[in-house]
Amino acid sequence: MRETRRPFASVVPPVAAAPATVAAEQDTPRDVVVAGRQVPWGMLFWGAAGGLVLLGLGLSVIDLVSDLYGHSGWLGTLGFVLAAVASVALTVIAGREAAGLLRLKAIDQVRDQAIAAIETDDRATGRAAVTELLAVTRQMPSLARARVRVQFHLSEIIDGRDLVHLSERELMTSLDEEASRLITNAAKRVSVVTAVSPRAAIDMLFVLVTALGLVRKLALLYGGRPGALGLVRLMRHVIAHLAVTGGLSVGDGVVQQMIGQGLAAKVSAKLGEGVLNGLLTARLGLAAMDVTRPLPFSALKRPTLQDLAGGLLRTADRGDTVPAGATPRAATAE
Numbered sequence: 341m342r343e344t345r346r347p348f349a350s351v352v353p354p355v356a357a358a359p360a361t362v363a364a365e366q367d368t369p370r371d372v373v374v375a376g377r378q379v380p381w382g383m384l385f386w387g388a389a390g391g392l393v394l395l396g397l398g399l400s401v402i403d404l405v406s407d408l409y410g411h412s413g414w415l416g417t418l419g420f421v422l423a424a425v426a427s428v429a430l431t432v433i434a435g436r437e438a439a440g441l442l443r444l445k446a447i448d449q450v451r452d453q454a455i456a457a458i459e460t461d462d463r464a465t466g467r468a469a470v471t472e473l474l475a476v477t478r479q480m481p482s483l484a485r486a487r488v489r490v491q492f493h494l495s496e497i498i499d500g501r502d503l504v505h506l507s508e509r510e511l512m513t514s515l516d517e518e519a520s521r522l523i524t525n526a527a528k529r530v531s532v533v534t535a536v537s538p539r540a541a542i543d544m545l546f547v548l549v550t551a552l553g554l555v556r557k558l559a560l561l562y563g564g565r566p567g568a569l570g571l572v573r574l575m576r577h578v579i580a581h582l583a584v585t586g587g588l589s590v591g592d593g594v595v596q597q598m599i600g601q602g603l604a605a606k607v608s609a610k611l612g613e614g615v616l617n618g619l620l621t622a623r624l625g626l627a628a629m630d631v632t633r634p635l636p637f638s639a640l641k642r643p644t645l646q647d648l649a650g651g652l653l654r655t656a657d658r659g660d661t662v663p664a665g666a667t668p669r670a671a672t673a674e
Contacts, residue, residue, distance in 0.1 A: 433567075440570040447476060447564055450634045457500035458638055466500025470507045473634055476563040477511060486510040505639035512635055516643070519558055519633075523625030524648050526554045527618040535614025547617060551575075554625050559632045574631060581627045622648045 401423050409416030450472045457466035470490065477483050490510050497503045530550050534543045555574050559566050566574055622645055629643070630636075 436565075437567040437569050440565045440567040441573065443476075444559070444564050444566060444570050444573065446472065447562070447632070447634050450476060451636060454504050454635050454638075457504050458636070461499055461501045463498055463500045463503070466503040467494065469500075469635075470494060470503055473507055473511065476634055480563065482514065483511055486514075504635065508635045508639045512633070512640060515561055516629075516633075516640060519561055519625075519629050520643050520648060522554060522557050522561070523622055523629070523643075526550050526625060527622040527648065530621040531614045531618030533614075534617040535611050543617065547621065550621060551624055554621070555628045555632070558625070558628045562632045562634055564632055574628070577631045578624065578628045581631055582624070619645065 405416055405419045405423060408419040450469055453465055453469035453472065456462070457469050471494075474487055474490065477487060490507050493506060494503070497506065530547055533546050537543050537546070552571065552575070555578060556566060556571055559570070559574055564570070564574075626643065626645065626648070
């Protein structure tokens with residue numbers, strides 16, 4: 341006799357949910373809304389306003405050319421040729437401005453990557469920063485040998501921090517010396533001109549022109565090619581950098597040194613004002629150097645205000661002025 345067995349139940353009981361899944365469902369809020377990107381209303385406004393202005397100018401030019409054709413055929417042809425030349429020139433200028441802004445952005449990216457490589461000592465980040473730096477300095481003939489040396493060690497150095505330090509020593513040393521010379525000469529010119537200028541308005545105008553020219557020269561020296569918009573962007577960054585690092589205050593013990601030597605009792609007030617304007621110009625140049633330099637100061641020593649403007653203090657202490665074209669050995673950065 342075979343033993344009769346009961347058949348298995350064909351209905352499988354429901355499986356309970358995993359505790360982790362239940363807990364995850366309980367912890368996850370149901371009313372979470374993923375925040376999207378904000379609409380750039382400012383960019384839209386200026387883009388639309390600029391488009392309307394361009395359309396208005398285009399219609400005005402078209403009407404002007406039509407009126408010229410109505411008066412005479414050769415006048416209309418001349419107006420059309422002038423309009424075409426102006427359009428081509430405007431396109432080229434816009435292209436140069438865009439290229440300058442992109443180049444400044446690339447320099448900022450190199451600096452950010454170099455800072456990240458120094459902090460994290462990551463080889464990939466350091467290699468990417470050095471590769472971009474070589475691309476930025478590719479059109480500098482004076483750095484040809486230095487680029488070859490950096491390229492030779494690019495695949496040998498493992499640490500990202502050491503790779504950035506090597507690139508800074510090889511590529512930035514000569515550029516920093518030239519930048520120090522530019523800042524020193526600009527500070528001397530401002531000091532001399534403001535010391536002999538009879539009006540404050542002339543002083544302000546000369547200081548403004550010198551500051552703009554100094555920032556542009558430093559940007560060109562370090563590989564940037566700023567146009568008008570790029571120069572405005574650089575000046576805004578320089579002012580922001582000055583605000584972060586203490587504004588236009590003359591630091592590094594220079595004011596204390598001037599007061600301790602009794603400068604006010606030894607020279608005239610006008611000469612003291614010229615020296616102070618020269619020191620402020622040197623301070624602005626140091627901030628512009630930090631903004632336009634592709635790499636942060638890490639392996640090399642950052643120039644100080646006293647290093648660049650020491651000749652101004654010694655000149656003012658003697659009570660005589662320095663000719664605009666002279667370059668004292670004490671004021672030249674080594």
